[in-house]
Amino acid sequence: MIEIKNLDFHYNKKHKVLSDIDLQLTNGRIVGLLGKNGVGKSTLLHLIAGLQFPINGSITVDEFAPQKRNVAFLQNMFLLGEEVPSTTMTINKFVKINSVFYPEFSQQAFTDYLTEFEITDLTQSMDKLSFGTRKKVHIAFALACNTKYLLMDEPTNGLDIPSKASLRKLLRLAMGDGKLVIISTHQARDLQNILDSIVILDNTNVLISADDALITQKLYFGIAKGDENEEDILYREANVAGDMIVKLNKDGQTSNSDVELLFNAAFTNKEKFKKAFSE
Amino acid sequence: MVSIIRVYNLIKRDLIIPFAIPNRAFFKNSARKVAVWRYALWLPLFAMIMGILYCTHSPMNESPELGPVYGIIFAIVLPYVITREHCKRSNREFALLLPATATEKCLAFAILSLIILPLYSIVSSCIGYYIGMILGNGIFKGTFVVSYIHRDLAVFLSPFVISLMLMIISLNLLLSLLIKNEIVQMIGLFLVFAILGIFPAVLAILKDVFLLPFLTGKTAIYLIYPLISTMLLLGSYVKLKEERA
Numbered sequence: 096m097i098e099i100k101n102l103d104f105h106y107n108k109k110h111k112v113l114s115d116i117d118l119q120l121t122n123g124r125i126v127g128l129l130g131k132n133g134v135g136k137s138t139l140l141h142l143i144a145g146l147q148f149p150i151n152g153s154i155t156v157d158e159f160a161p162q163k164r165n166v167a168f169l170q171n172m173f174l175l176g177e178e179v180p181s182t183t184m185t186i187n188k189f190v191k192i193n194s195v196f197y198p199e200f201s202q203q204a205f206t207d208y209l210t211e212f213e214i215t216d217l218t219q220s221m222d223k224l225s226f227g228t229r230k231k232v233h234i235a236f237a238l239a240c241n242t243k244y245l246l247m248d249e250p251t252n253g254l255d256i257p258s259k260a261s262l263r264k265l266l267r268l269a270m271g272d273g274k275l276v277i278i279s280t281h282q283a284r285d286l287q288n289i290l291d292s293i294v295i296l297d298n299t300n301v302l303i304s305a306d307d308a309l310i311t312q313k314l315y316f317g318i319a320k321g322d323e324n325e326e327d328i329l330y331r332e333a334n335v336a337g338d339m340i341v342k343l344n345k346d347g348q349t350s351n352s353d354v355e356l357l358f359n360a361a362f363t364n365k366e367k368f369k370k371a372f373s374e
Numbered sequence: 375m376v377s378i379i380r381v382y383n384l385i386k387r388d389l390i391i392p393f394a395i396p397n398r399a400f401f402k403n404s405a406r407k408v409a410v411w412r413y414a415l416w417l418p419l420f421a422m423i424m425g426i427l428y429c430t431h432s433p434m435n436e437s438p439e440l441g442p443v444y445g446i447i448f449a450i451v452l453p454y455v456i457t458r459e460h461c462k463r464s465n466r467e468f469a470l471l472l473p474a475t476a477t478e479k480c481l482a483f484a485i486l487s488l489i490i491l492p493l494y495s496i497v498s499s500c501i502g503y504y505i506g507m508i509l510g511n512g513i514f515k516g517t518f519v520v521s522y523i524h525r526d527l528a529v530f531l532s533p534f535v536i537s538l539m540l541m542i543i544s545l546n547l548l549l550s551l552l553i554k555n556e557i558v559q560m561i562g563l564f565l566v567f568a569i570l571g572i573f574p575a576v577l578a579i580l581k582d583v584f585l586l587p588f589l590t591g592k593t594a595i596y597l598i599y600p601l602i603s604t605m606l607l608l609g610s611y612v613k614l615k616e617e618r619a
Contacts, residue, residue, distance in 0.1 A: 165475075166473045166475055169473035173471075193387065195383045196473045197473065
């Protein structure tokens with residue numbers, strides 16, 4: 096479990112990035128970390144991974160403080176950054192020299208994941224690969240490391256459409272009960288159906304942190320029928336099939352959540368939104 | 375507990391991906407500090423010392439005045455090209471989060487910095503000097519003289535230069551850990567270079583005034599400089615351990 100208490104962080108004293116963050120993330124789920132540009136999503140991932148240190152407050156990952164970078168912690172934590180390192184090594188060499196650090200790494204799984212991404216030639220030099228292909232190699236490596244905690248920063252950036260589908264499939268495949276995957280993304284629709292929980296950051300703080308089940312219990316997503324109480328509607332978006340709406344789910348209707356609509360609803364009607372989840 | 379296997383793997387890995395440059399971001403909290411500019415300044419300084427040593431220890435009949443200048447220029451370009459890729463933020467972040475303890479990373483770092491950096495330095499300085507000598511002679515005398523290259527190489531690979539270089543590397547590591555401001559670090563390095571410059575004179579005075587016959591150039595090369603290097607490396611290790619606590 097990841098537990099964040101009263102976390103403050105800034106790069107520059109005048110400009111706080113994260114302020115008084117409280118968050119609890121339990122294992123066995125894929126969490127979507129959403130927020131506008133510059134709100135601190137990547138920074139939060141870096142703090143959880145131990146790449147940055149909290150100014151105030153604490154982060155605990157199981158019994159570990161990430162900033163201490165204990166070996167046992169690092170062996171169970173993988174941060175896949177938005178930019179992936181490029182080296183002059185071949186894929187084989189890259190895996191050989193880095194996989195030794197991760198005791199749960201599976202060569203077979205790595206090869207299978209690459210096959211899913213349609214990469215079969217492991218003798219290619221990493222720096223000769225396109226950004227998207229290099230990213231796929233790193234995603235496959237990250238998943239094959241079998242770490243308990245996997246943090247991914249914009250994993251779908253640079254991926255083509257079939258690869259995004261492959262990523263969704265692989266994430267589900269690689270996901271075990273004890274694992275926790277946190278994905279920071281702007282491309283909410285790319286990962287629409289695989290997110291179990293959503294965390295939305297807003298101006299240095301957490302606007303909402305909820306499971307999909309709770310979201311659909313509190314909110315209804317669907318096409319407007321015209322008989323809705325306007326007061327209950329948090330967001331409306333014109334669509335070819337009619338107006339898509341997010342409204343307070345007072346009648347206990349069932350619907351499937353839509354991450355992008357949820358995000359827009361959260362920022363269009365912040366107070367109503369917060370109130371709905373605090374009740 | 376230090377795992378020899380992890381240290382070995384780190385060395386093996388970083389021999390291929392040489393992160394092993396004196397860069398506090400390798401160990402430190404944030405990977406914001408880019409080492410390229412410092413490394414690009416460090417080696418030219420090294421080349422400058424080499425140039426001074428070259429002039430003072432190996433006076434040549436046909437002096438290629440421009441040699442050190444070309445050496446310095448070359449010494450800026452080569453390490454930059456070598457380290458450019460490895461100093462990228464994504465690479466450093468990846469290295470920082472590799473599962474190994476601070477001690478293991480320190481050990482790997484120390485071993486690497488005593489192998490890779492001197493190698494880079496010697497190679498880049500040698501090549502730079504050769505180009506400088508050849509071009510210098512070519513420009514001034516119209517002849518491309520290469521006959522005294524072996525003499526030059528002997529200066530670069532002399533125990534004195536290597537011993538001095540190891541001390542400078544360990545000093546650079548400690549300074550980079552003690553002083554956050556990199557400008558002050560450079561000033562610190564300059565000051566130490568100045569002290570090193572008068573060190574032989576100090577030795578001579580101690581030898582004469584205090585009648586200490588064991589204080590010779592060889593003592594400096596084989597005892598005093600390595601001793602100082604060891605102390606500096608130990609100091610760096612202690613400092614790193616403190617920072618990681």
